[in-house]
Amino acid sequence: MLRVEDIHTYYGPSYVLHGISLNVQEKEVVSLLGRNGAGKTTTIRSIMGLTPPREGNITFLGEKIARRPPHEIFCLGIKLVPQGRQILPTLTVEENLKLALLKADLEGSQKETLGRVYEKFPILETRKKQPGGHLSGGERQMLAIARVLLGKTNLILLDEPTEGLAPLIVQETKDIILDIKKEGVAIFIAEQNIKMALETADRHYIIDKGKVAFEGSGPELTESRDVMESYLGISA
Template structure:
């Protein structure tokens, strides 16, 4: 479904991604783990066109997206839940959800998407007239995921969905990610909670200072001594 080939992305003169190559197959959950500053968020931003790569190729369902605008990339079927949620604090929950469907013209489909968001996250239905900025961190994360799903993506990019959340909420969020995937949405997950990410994903990549250093089935990475020591806090 998605393939990155030899991606080089820069911030000014800073070489953030140094030849990243990876793939995501239809129906998978693929995780990208690594330390702060490794380039995980930059990888997602390169896919979604926010920070386009200077070199390399991003292809999605056989089409080259490397030079496409973010709007066109969303229209092709990729949406991103950004790190820190980035909901619209002065819009209501319902208005935030509808912003996720701004490219869709099918009113019935938008209504069905809103209904699905409320089924996945019942608390959003209860708070649909409440301003987004008044929600708790966990509720804002649910809203950010629900908003992304309103675009009916084939591929959902999730950037640090557990960031700053209580352990119980984190477990709930990860169960919902598994449910979203089981219902047919492919997921690429960037997550510092490597244990949780590897437990729910099919395959994983380890990124270090802009370079993929390890890849493989998630169970294999969970057992890898280097991963266990560096990212899982285990001997």
């Protein structure tokens, strides 16, 4: 459903992605692994239209999306959960969700839609009157994910969802990802936590210095000791 072909992305004069190609199929969970500064966020920003690639093509459900504005890409059903879970700290949990509903331009009653969110994330209902800024890291992650599930969502881009979370919350986040996967939504997840990637994704890419260094299944990855060591710093 998503096809990224030989994209080259820059921040001003700084050349960051040197020809990345990858794809995500319908209902698939795909991970993007790589060290700090490898280009994971830049890949996600390129797909979402936030830092458009200077060269190369991106198609989604057969439509060209490279260099189209982010809101158009959003309307096609690609939703971003950014690194650092940027929720609005001064708005309450419920206000954060209502704003996402507005953006998603949803039909149907707000109450019903919010009800479904609270069913999936009960913790958000108990916290609904609290400002987003008062939530714990895990709760912010839930809110950030809940927001993107409102409205039409075909593909979720998750940028390092477990960064800085306690192990128990990492586990909870993993369960939520598997839950969303069961519903048939495709997920592209940038991670440094290899365990998390192996437990959630069907297929993996590793990027290094803005290039794809590996592509394969979980077993292919764990069996490639060189790859694990060179690009992820994991020695077997």
